[in-house]
Amino acid sequence: MTSEATTTDPSALIEAAASAPFGTVFGEVMSVAEASDAGWTQPSVVPLTSFTMHPGMHALHYGSSCFEGLKAHRTVDGAITPFRADKHAARLQQSAARLMLPIPPLDLVTQLIDLAIEANGAVTPPAPGSLYLRPTLLGTDVTIGAAAYPSHSAVLYVLACPVGDYLPPRPLTIVVETEVPRTTPQFGVVKTGANYAMALGRIDLARREHHADQVLFAPGGVVQETGAANVVLVDGDHLVTPELTDAFLHGVTRDSLLQVARSLGWTVEERTVTVDEVAAWAARPGAEIGLMGTAAVIAQVGTLVVGDRRIELAAQEPSKLVELRRTLGEIQTGARPFTFA
Numbered sequence: 001m002t003s004e005a006t007t008t009d010p011s012a013l014i015e016a017a018a019s020a021p022f023g024t025v026f027g028e029v030m031s032v033a034e035a036s037d038a039g040w041t042q043p044s045v046v047p048l049t050s051f052t053m054h055p056g057m058h059a060l061h062y063g064s065s066c067f068e069g070l071k072a073h074r075t076v077d078g079a080i081t082p083f084r085a086d087k088h089a090a091r092l093q094q095s096a097a098r099l100m101l102p103i104p105p106l107d108l109v110t111q112l113i114d115l116a117i118e119a120n121g122a123v124t125p126p127a128p129g130s131l132y133l134r135p136t137l138l139g140t141d142v143t144i145g146a147a148a149y150p151s152h153s154a155v156l157y158v159l160a161c162p163v164g165d166y167l168p169p170r171p172l173t174i175v176v177e178t179e180v181p182r183t184t185p186q187f188g189v190v191k192t193g194a195n196y197a198m199a200l201g202r203i204d205l206a207r208r209e210h211h212a213d214q215v216l217f218a219p220g221g222v223v224q225e226t227g228a229a230n231v232v233l234v235d236g237d238h239l240v241t242p243e244l245t246d247a248f249l250h251g252v253t254r255d256s257l258l259q260v261a262r263s264l265g266w267t268v269e270e271r272t273v274t275v276d277e278v279a280a281w282a283a284r285p286g287a288e289i290g291l292m293g294t295a296a297v298i299a300q301v302g303t304l305v306v307g308d309r310r311i312e313l314a315a316q317e318p319s320k321l322v323e324l325r326r327t328l329g330e331i332q333t334g335a336r337p338f339t340f341a
């Protein structure tokens with residue numbers, strides 16, 4: 001595990017991050033704590049280098065690993081503030097619980113996040129850039145005979161990456177998948193590598209067959225989410241998104257955008273969304289479809305592939321999705337006051 005592009009000059013690192021692919025330039029330090037039967041160690045900050053791990057480590061064999069992804073923003077008053085770290089910490093706890101990993105206390109996770117931000121402050125770009133943080137929890141028991149047992153020991157570290165304003169260069173092409181699930185039913189809400197690995201094959205196929213960027217998973221015709229983001233339909237001040245179920249990840253961006261949209265007086269519906277409805281939505285003049293997640297906040301969908309149909313969405317000017325994204329950006333940098341529930 002090594003970082004690809006570290007340098008001791010913070011401004012060079014920030015500059016490198018502006019043009020590098022998201023998450024490939026790393027801050028030079030990370031925060032870390034370890035769990036054993038004796039409990040959790042005190043958090044500390046260590047250089048980001050390759051670390052030693054036993055090839056028989058539980059996480060490598062039995063998938064006892066999960067992670068989070070959040071951003072810290074330079075705010076208008078000069079601070080560097082993580083966005084809704086408490087929500088991300090709670091989701092990490094939920095993932096840990098489902099994977100039977102030692103559950104890190106909430107304040108330990110937020111403390112590790114704060115330490116990583118403090119230690120990487122010099123490489124945090126100004127807005128619209130930010131510091132992307134990746135809390136990572138791995139089961140570290142050394143055993144290859146524990147397929148039926150959880151790991152009792154674990155390591156939790158927080159990586160930091162300076163990132164630019166991450167937005168795809170053009171509206172995305174999305175293929176709707178109604179046969180193959182994104183994840184197993186028990187792991188829908190778990191942020192673990194297996195979910196992403198499971199989606200990769202369909203995404204790769206969609207890329208090769210349709211020049212697509214992502215896949216919208218809708219087993220049995222009911223829309224869940226894409227491989228790495230929640231989906232939202234917008235038409236004027238009307239917003240529709242699938243209601244929360246155990247089948248997909250409960251995005252912090254989704255939750256934040258819904259609260260912001262409600263505060264702006266929009267009509268917000270969380271309910272079952274079918275593939276037929278999404279296809280009809282995409283074909284309607286004035287309608288927009290977006291993908292919600294920490295990295296891009298909202299990425300716009302330009303083409304939807306449903307079976308044999310390739311539906312091009314009309315570009316909206318002005319775009320309500322762009323307005324919503326901008327508003328959340330103002331909140332994240334403290335330019336616009338907002339208190340999340």
Ligand SMILES: Cc1ncc(COP(=O)(O)O)c(C=O)c1O
Nearest residue numbers: 228229230249251252253293294
């Ligand atoms: C599968 C999946 N769904 C949804 C999201 C969006 O979640 P969030 O808004 O918390 O980043 C992500 C990104 O983390 C994801 O990987």
